[in-house]
Structure formats: C-alpha cells, structure tokens
Amino acid sequence: MTLRIGGSLWSVPPKHVRSEAVRLAEAGLQVWHWDRADGTMGPAGGFTADFAHDIAQATGVRSEAHLMLADPRSELDAWTAFCELVVVHIESPHWRESIERIALSGARGGVAISPGSALPADLPHDIAVLVMTVAPGNAGTSFLEDRLSLLDGVVGHPLRGIDGSVNHRRGQAARAHSANWIVSGTALTSAEDPRAWLASFVENGDGTRTTL
Numbered sequence: 001m002t003l004r005i006g007g008s009l010w011s012v013p014p015k016h017v018r019s020e021a022v023r024l025a026e027a028g029l030q031v032w033h034w035d036r037a038d039g040t041m042g043p044a045g046g047f048t049a050d051f052a053h054d055i056a057q058a059t060g061v062r063s064e065a066h067l068m069l070a071d072p073r074s075e076l077d078a079w080t081a082f083c084e085l086v087v088v089h090i091e092s093p094h095w096r097e098s099i100e101r102i103a104l105s106g107a108r109g110g111v112a113i114s115p116g117s118a119l120p121a122d123l124p125h126d127i128a129v130l131v132m133t134v135a136p137g138n139a140g141t142s143f144l145e146d147r148l149s150l151l152d153g154v155v156g157h158p159l160r161g162i163d164g165s166v167n168h169r170r171g172q173a174a175r176a177h178s179a180n181w182i183v184s185g186t187a188l189t190s191a192e193d194p195r196a197w198l199a200s201f202v203e204n205g206d207g208t209r210t211t212l
C-alpha cells in the first residue's frame with residue numbers, strides 16, 4: 001500500500017517559503033504540490049513555474065502542479081518541464097485538451113473537481129483525480145466531508161485523492177474511501193515535527209504499513 005502526500009506551501013508567508021521548503025524536505029517530504037490560481041475559481045495566488053522549479057531543484061523533492069486556471073493551456077509546457085503530474089480543473093472548458101497535452105509531454109495528467117462540480121461520466125480511466133475538500137484557493141477552511149463520497153466513483157484511477165484542509169484524521173477518512181493521495185498545506189506546515197506528521201500515515205493499526 002502506498003500513499004502519496006503532496007505538500008502545499010500555498011499558505012506559507014512568502015518570506016518564509018524557502019526556509020519552510022528546506023524544513024519539509026529535511027523531514028522527508030517526497031512531493032511538492034504547487035498551486036497556481038488566476039482568481040477565476042477562487043482567490044488568485046500560488047507560485048510561478050519558474051519559482052516552483054527553483055525550489056524543487058534546491059530541495060531535490062519531486063513536483064506536482066495544481067493549475068486553478070480558467071485556461072491552463074499556455075502554462076502547460078512550463079509545468080510539465082519539471083512536474084511528474086499536472087492537474088487541471090474540470091471547471092475549465094479546456095481540461096480535455098490539457099490532459100491530452102500533458103500525456104504527450106510524458107507527465108501524468110489529472111483533474112481536480114471543485115465543490116459543486118460532479119464527476120464527468122466519461123473521465124479517462126488513466127488520469128489522476130483530485131477531489132477538492134475546500135473551495136479552490138481557500139486553504140485551511142471548513143473541510144467538506146461530504147465530498148469524500150466522490151472517491152468511491154474513481155476507485156479504478158491510478159491516483160485519487162483529496163486537497164483542502166487535510167489533517168491526519170481526514171486523510172485517514174479519505175483512505176477509507178480508497179484514496180491513495182492527499183494534499184496538505186496548513187496541517188503539514190504548522191506541524192512542529194513534520195517528520196512525525198508524515199510518519200503518522202505509515203502505521204495502519206492492523207499490522208500493515210504504508211509506504212510514503
């Protein structure tokens with residue numbers, strides 16, 4: 001059993017981003033979750049591809065991108081240049097073309113589903129699915145527990161996860177719905193001991209262990 005944990009620096013004050021990135025990398029974080037938002041789906045914010053690439057190289061941590069963009073197409077090349085996974089929003093009218101272009105680049109494509117959106121019936125089976133458990137750009141706000149049921153509809157997808165106000169308990173609740181991917185910002189970056197926070201997902205309580 002494996003669990004992918006994407007670490008989001010969205011809520012870290014800009015002057016602390018580099019030091020926090022080093023702290024999390026030293027704690028063993030394996031994947032950065034880079035948010036980029038143009039303000040059409042929620043508050044604008046996040047990171048440019050150049051900045052994210054720089055931090056990824058400096059820390060030696062792999063990257064995934066979460067593009068909260070009405071039209072992500074002009075940014076895809078910049079993100080696929082260094083991210084193994086690039087997620088676009090199902091609310092973008094360009095998500096299908098974007099997914100195809102991401103796959104052609106050699107990266108894995110994925111879709112994020114905002115609260116209020118439904119799973120499309122014809123979702124390609126080989127893409128990642130990220131269920132938002134807060135509204136895009138509203139990190140750290142109330143966790144939308146009812147969105148966990150969407151995971152039950154994507155069990156066959158290689159990566160299926162949640163993003164938004166994920167802490168240990170909510171992450172474990174998502175895993176009970178077959179999630180193998182969680183994104184965390186506030187809980188992870190506010191952890192006094194991020195190594196222990198990451199390790200808290202390893203022991204399953206039934207004698208089995210999860211590989212991060």
Ligand SMILES: O=C(CO)[C@H](O)[C@H](O)COP(=O)(O)O
Pocket residue numbers: 008010011033035066134135136137138139140141163164165166183184185186187
């Ligand atoms: O997608 C995001 C913002 O839209 C963030 O990645 C996400 O919300 C993680 O932050 P937190 O765990 O603090 O909610």
